[in-house]
Amino acid sequence: MTTPGSPGTELSAHLRFGGIVLDQGSGGSYDHIDPATGHLNAVVPLGGREEIDRAAKSAAAAFVEWSSWAPTARREALLRLSQLITEHEDEFVTIAARENGTPVATGPRLCEIARDWIGYYAGWADKLEGQVSRSFASGGELTYSQPEPFGVIGVIITWNVPLISLCMKAVPALAAGNTVLIKPSELTPFTPDLFARLCVEAGIPEGVVNCVPGNAEAGDALVAHPLVQKITFTGGPATARKIMATCAANLKPSVMELGGKSASVIFPDADLDIAAKNTVYLGLGALSGQGCLIGSRVLVHESVYDEVVAKLIATAEQLTIGNPTDPATRFGPVINSVACERILGIVERAARDGAHIALGGERLGGEFAGGSYVAPTIVTGVDPTSELAQTELFGPVLSVIRFSEEDEALEIANGTAFGLAAYLHTRDITRALRMVDKLEAGSVYVNGAKTTPAHSPFGGRGESGFGREGGRVGIDEFVRPKTVSIASLA
Known part of the structure; x- marks a missing residue:
């Protein structure tokens, strides 16, 4: 740091x-x-x-x-x-x-x-x-x-x-x-x-x-x-x-x-290392989670749930936190102190309701006390209908949700008022195309594809x-x- x-x-x-x-x-x-x-x-x-x-x-x-x-x-x-x-x-x-x-x-x-x-x-x-x-x-x-x-x-x-x-x-x-x-x-x-x-x-x-x-x-x-x-x-x-x-x-x-509350869906046949890296770097590392496009709801198949959570945590722990003017920094503050309180308040309420804060969930003090730093945060066992899963936080928080079947993943992914983007991680192109047809989102990115290229339409539906x-x-x-x-x- x-x-x-x-x-x-x-x-x-x-x-x-x-x-x-x-x-x-x-x-x-x-x-x-x-x-x-x-x-x-x-x-x-x-x-x-x-x-x-x-x-x-x-x-x-x-x-x-x-x-x-x-x-x-x-x-x-x-x-x-x-x-x-x-x-x-x-x-x-x-x-x-x-x-x-x-x-x-x-x-x-x-x-x-x-x-x-x-x-x-x-x-x-x-x-x-x-x-x-x-x-x-x-x-x-x-x-x-x-x-x-x-x-x-x-x-x-x-x-x-x-x-x-x-x-x-x-x-x-x-x-x-x-x-x-x-x-x-x-x-x-x-x-x-x-x-x-x-x-x-x-x-x-x-x-x-x-x-x-x-x-x-x-x-x-x-x-x-x-x-x-x-x-x-x-x-x-x-x-x-x-x-x-x-x-x-x-x-x-x-x-x-x-805004958005996009789902990042990880199937067991995905390259789990790439999936974890893409999810963390876009959802936490990019602008400290302050983006409408980020896949902040991480839907993980039950067969690889624990493995993916471990990879998400390990990847997030490698983020270099520091002053944004330092070339070594990869993770900076959120916009202000009000945002800190809002983000962490939602995380704390989720924890009281039974979710588990696997990483972070706090405002950084010590050398960072003067700034508005929210630690990279990963919350597991999140209820897909909860405030944490439904609210656009605009902060460095990933909500990890377990699913067992493809249809269940679709139901959870589409189960918000937002419809900006969705992310899929799978080696099965047939599954990917099947999911693309059913996901209620303006854009779908598969296996880390580029976001918001100038030559492609960008926008959402619903809220x-x-x-x-x-x-x-x-x-x-x-x-x-x-x-x-x-x-x-x-």
Whole structure:
């Protein structure tokens, strides 16, 4: 283990819209605390209704120019943005370590994923096409459709991977010719601030990308603003319902990328070492369990249950806990002290109800006492209907559940309100395909397959939301077809 270090270099965030950069806003301010040390990182200015209104008007004005750009010009500007992210990778990595505890060892991979998404959607900018439809009985009438951007897109992102979230949402919106008004979480305002600055440096006109960090007041104002034509949101179901209510009142479309409580199903014919490694590194090690995609419910066949539990524990014990700014660290803090209390409270209640804490289940003290560190935690004997098995913890906790038959595994895997992802570990491809057809999830990953590639649709069902990011459908979310019919005058 390494010792949490000093506060490090100064961080700052701003309100950016239409070429204006403000150091204070009508929404007050937020004391941003380093989750690894407990030290103050910066006082973050928060926008309110006033700044949201100004930013929306800036975005609407900029839309006239940006939507008229040649698609190839938008493509080249986005490719320059990708190059700038490469040039500023060290800065992005350092910011992520300070603002949400992402280890610097993980940061370059997140930048790589972000660049993949930018490159993919930059390539779509000049490939959006309409369709010509003509009937021989139409008397010569010509009918065709053309894709058009919406206008101003409201982008509300969460705090766990802000750079990737921006590239999944804002970049396809920009490629399609929209302008964006970004409301980042006050927990991670520094990455979006740098992203917005680099957009201008890449040659994207002022006002096309606007960034106003804020709290619920700013979010409410953004969703309700009449100039904002569509909302794309990443977050939890409770907030999503509030956003959808406002969207419904204004007949405004939205994309909802919400949470998950994904199952990782391990059959006895799987490579158990690989299954344990994949499950621990994604479910515990990746961002300390703070991800919507993680397979936090581990369903293990009874014949290999004890063996798999032992491998999970042994793998988790190898995670290097430390300050995220230390290159040796592979496991950092959760976002804040409130998250620590929430996560451990659910674990403690599960233990009182009969589950067994096989590893962890505590907040780390000693050299880590100043930060928000929850020990890597594995809980066995978990009731699949319990709070622990049904609640998205967003923390480093694996709930291990025993099953005996394939149908039982399916019933447990599908037995939540969420439907974002599922993981299968088996050498039997017939079984895998059979399970894929019956799993109620937006994505299924078999034997450690890659997650969220830019070329593939990503999204969920149920309380995991609707709409898709990634692939052709990801940019189709940001255009709407206009049908044109021309009668023959001959």
